[in-house]
Amino acid sequence: MSSEPKYKRVLLKLSGEALMGDGAYGIDPDTVERVSTAIKQATEIGTEVCVVCGGGNIFRGLKGAAQGIDRTTADHMGMLATVMNALALQNALEQQDVDTRVLSAIPMANVSEPYIRRRAIRHLEKGRVVIFAAGTGNPFFTTDTAAALRAAEMNCNALLKGTQVDGVYDADPKTNPDAVRYDELTYMDVLRQDLKVMDASAISLSRENNIPIVVFSIHTDNGLLDMLTGQGICTVVKESDAE
Structure with missing residues (x-):
């Protein structure tokens, strides 16, 4: 198997639920350790990795708004949940000797660096994993x-x-054994069929910037490494020749 990475620099999007393990809430240390191991494997083959974590395992803004919390306040609470996940992932990565930085869009100098684009790029160029919170x-x-x-x-x-x-x-x-997996889709396929890969704004942004979206299982052994070296199972969402 070739160890040459298919992509030189990637952003890994993790849902909050991806860090929850088999629990119904919170952060599972064993799951976070497995995810950090996968990220470490990616860096070892020369891929520059940055990460965005969701916060749904702790607090989801839309759910809070539905329960009567002001939507802006609920969304800010959800953002703080992502910071907790980012710090947990940073800790797990640094325990495996992976140099990591957390950059937060909400300044909180005691626990993270502020998000500054040039600083983030410099961290990546130096081989550090950058987690955006x-x-x-x-x-x-x-x-x-x-x-x-x-x-x-x-x-x-x-x-x-x-x-x-x-x-x-x-x-x-998980509920339909006859479900069919796609190898490739276009951005417009995802939007037209409402496939829930990511929200419409994310799909549109990716399309405008011609960034392929690769969907794979983060919980499969060596899933990230195999995908990066062209061996894993995944779905690629990208521009079609006709678009």
């Missing part, structure tokens, strides 16, 4: 949109969506 720093924007935005700002070659399944299906494979 607090989404875009603005309410009404999801961490999917933050991931697409940061991928464009960092000049990433791909936006990787680490999920619970090994790609995009036409139905939920």
